[in-house]
Amino acid sequence: xxxxYSSKKKVIERYKIIGFISSGTxxxxxxxxxxxxxxxxxxxxxxxxxxxGEIQYTGISQSxxxxxxxxxxxxxxxxxxxxxxxxxxxxxxxxxxxxxHDLLQIIHHHNQVTRQAxxxxxxxxxxxxxxxxLVYLHKNWVMHRDLKPANIMVTxxxxxxxxxxxxxxxxxxxxxxxxxGDKVVVTIWYRAPELLLGSRHYTPAVDLxxxxxxxxxxxxxRPIFKGEEAKMDSKKTxxxxxxxxxxxxxxxxxxxxxRWPLLASMPEYPHLNSLASGNPRIHRPVSLxxxxxxxxxxxxxxxxxxxxxxGAEGLSLLQALxxxxxxxxxxxxxxxxxxxxxxxxxxLKPSDNCFEGSSIEYPNRRVSQEDNDIRTSSLxxxxxxxxxxxSIIGRPAKRLKEG
Amino acid sequence: xxxxxxxxxxxxxWTFTKQQLSVERRKLEEAERALVLQFPLPDRRLLSIYFYHxxxxxxxxxxxxxxxxxxxxxxxxxxxxxxxxxxxxxxLVLATALYxxxxxxxxxxxxxxxxxxTRHCWDMPLNDTSKIGECExxxxxxxxxxxxxxxxxxxxxxxxxxxxxxxxxxxxAWSIINDHYLTDxxxxxxxxxxxxxxxxxxxxxxxxxxxxxxxxxxxxxxxQTLGNTRQTTAPGAQNRIQKLVxxxxxxxxxxxxxxxxxxxxxxxxxxxxxxxxxxxxxxIAKFVxxxxxxx
Ligand SMILES: Nc1ncnc2c1ncn2[C@@H]1O[C@H](COP(=O)(O)OP(=O)(O)O)[C@@H](O)[C@H]1O
Numbered sequence: 167x168x169x170x171y172s173s174k175k176k177v178i179e180r181y182k183i184i185g186f187i188s189s190g191t192x193x194x195x196x197x198x199x200x201x202x203x204x205x206x207x208x209x210x211x212x213x214x215x216x217x218x219g220e221i222q223y224t225g226i227s228q229s230x231x232x233x234x235x236x237x238x239x240x241x242x243x244x245x246x247x248x249x250x251x252x253x254x255x256x257x258x259x260x261x262x263x264x265x266x267h268d269l270l271q272i273i274h275h276h277n278q279v280t281r282q283a284x285x286x287x288x289x290x291x292x293x294x295x296x297x298x299x300l301v302y303l304h305k306n307w308v309m310h311r312d313l314k315p316a317n318i319m320v321t322x323x324x325x326x327x328x329x330x331x332x333x334x335x336x337x338x339x340x341x342x343x344x345x346x347g348d349k350v351v352v353t354i355w356y357r358a359p360e361l362l363l364g365s366r367h368y369t370p371a372v373d374l375x376x377x378x379x380x381x382x383x384x385x386x387x388r389p390i391f392k393g394e395e396a397k398m399d400s401k402k403t404x405x406x407x408x409x410x411x412x413x414x415x416x417x418x419x420x421x422x423x424x425r426w427p428l429l430a431s432m433p434e435y436p437h438l439n440s441l442a443s444g445n446p447r448i449h450r451p452v453s454l455x456x457x458x459x460x461x462x463x464x465x466x467x468x469x470x471x472x473x474x475x476x477g478a479e480g481l482s483l484l485q486a487l488x489x490x491x492x493x494x495x496x497x498x499x500x501x502x503x504x505x506x507x508x509x510x511x512x513x514l515k516p517s518d519n520c521f522e523g524s525s526i527e528y529p530n531r532r533v534s535q536e537d538n539d540i541r542t543s544s545l546x547x548x549x550x551x552x553x554x555x556x557s558i559i560g561r562p563a564k565r566l567k568e569g
Numbered sequence: 570x571x572x573x574x575x576x577x578x579x580x581x582x583w584t585f586t587k588q589q590l591s592v593e594r595r596k597l598e599e600a601e602r603a604l605v606l607q608f609p610l611p612d613r614r615l616l617s618i619y620f621y622h623x624x625x626x627x628x629x630x631x632x633x634x635x636x637x638x639x640x641x642x643x644x645x646x647x648x649x650x651x652x653x654x655x656x657x658x659x660x661l662v663l664a665t666a667l668y669x670x671x672x673x674x675x676x677x678x679x680x681x682x683x684x685x686x687t688r689h690c691w692d693m694p695l696n697d698t699s700k701i702g703e704c705e706x707x708x709x710x711x712x713x714x715x716x717x718x719x720x721x722x723x724x725x726x727x728x729x730x731x732x733x734x735x736x737x738x739x740x741x742a743w744s745i746i747n748d749h750y751l752t753d754x755x756x757x758x759x760x761x762x763x764x765x766x767x768x769x770x771x772x773x774x775x776x777x778x779x780x781x782x783x784x785x786x787x788x789x790x791x792x793q794t795l796g797n798t799r800q801t802t803a804p805g806a807q808n809r810i811q812k813l814v815x816x817x818x819x820x821x822x823x824x825x826x827x828x829x830x831x832x833x834x835x836x837x838x839x840x841x842x843x844x845x846x847x848x849x850x851x852x853i854a855k856f857v858x859x860x861x862x863x864x
Contacts, residue, residue, distance in 0.1 A: 174710070222699040223703040223705070223706065225668070225701065226705060231672045234709070234714045235716040238715050238716070238717075251713075253710050256706075306576075
């Protein structure tokens, strides 16, 4: 078409690349500054064509399309802001506002470097901001589906921003179930029990389970349910994530039909009973109360209620988030009005700067100088989670041969 | 329909007044005066009907959902408010719009399947998948990555429950919504206004009158009924139409907008009589061939 596609905007004309941040599942992320007086710093996510060194256009993957569309559409103080999207030279560049930290790095700093708990006030503010971002997403019919510490960004001003909408989806869309297309969703440690049990009708509640896991991890500095992922077999059937489910049951106890009425209708329900055999810990679960008590003690949060401890209200919130039955699990909106957030705070609301009142210095994000040429970088980016993005559904492959 | 439409890029960047729309289009045409004079084209609505037929031919054997087809139509319409049609290969734009829409509407088709299917369904096939891939960049870039489309179908679904529409009324309303993509209405009004118009027409017209295409005359009668709403609310509503009229009058719905939508539909149904596939196809082929846009 009229002399082919040519970009109106050029990345290197608009941005000076300061360094390379990370190589993800889709491509690479760079740190950048504006060349034309744009305020602040930027993180530029570059999506590569599926095949290395592709010289032809092959069509953009569905997940990249989703991410571009959602990033353009959404705007909220607790969702990473998208500055612009540039399509150039068969690559897609999404330019985000830069965030100096993320929860993975903050947790790591406490666990490995200072060996001290994260201040209770910091945790409260992080959760409060995270939930506000989530209320916004859910109100706009967006499920994130991949919440985990690495995807929760924190700016140097202590603002929490939900990032990586690569797996996010609009949930009013599906006429066929959300389950088709991409089968594997959400990093396994944060995966909700209904997904582990093969639910086809999952809901925004999966994000709230992940928030529960993140809350627990902020308190204990370790993933609460650290299972081992069962890999897909050669037939590409999705295996039952036995080990992950086991980890959950060891703490929370077996889910019951009394507490979760639809339990027995879960496709993987028959597997559940077999979990118990040969695993005594399943019969004597720790219970979330015990887990909470122990971890608060280990991390030296003062006993009793105070602003320096998450206290009994923290446990109550955690229980409501790590609720087996997705229908009973707290919604993001309800979670925000949980007493945990109003207790011990004269202003009745947690700060919107999660570092307020804390003197801890977190290291800056590591930026490498190697391979920081955004245009020619050569390390391969693997495709996201191996999902069949452009999967051929419900269509005989016959036509392909004919064509 | 939830907060999302009100903050949407559709409302902010892709909803125009009629004046704005015609200014934009005049700008495009004036920039390419010679081209426009050299290659006259049929009325935009006739072209839209042609595009729709082409898209449907491609979509049907692939089992593409109606909503994806609708999204593709909106993409094409948006694109041609930014790019003069005579500078493009419409066949390529159509195939690409459908390919992109299928991904956005969660019913993805492989790029090779789309391209192979054009060979079966169209007599101006596309042989090169990379052309579709490239055109995808152009489309997305012209639309500023604003790809999420709010359709009236969802609002209709809510209205159906509220007004207990019969099966016939509902499917007539649904087909009126399908028809509105042949006009500029998707660029002019919010989806719920379109849905209300469609529901109103469906109830007033009675399914018997709606054939494959509604008659302009029937819609004109409906318009009269609608005109009455603007005067008074009749007390003691007797029938469903009256109830609907009263509801419209009392609600915050912009009746002028509903009237205008109805008029747009009338003139669509009027001009539809003039449609021939061949005419559109030939006129398009002229500039595509002359300028080598299919190469
Ligand atoms: N806005 C940002 N500011 C700073 N670093 C970022 C930003 N967005 C992403 N990153 C970095 O890039 C990494 C990968 O980005 P992400 O969007 O999470 O991709 P993936 O799809 O691979 O999870 C993140 O873990 C983080 O280190």
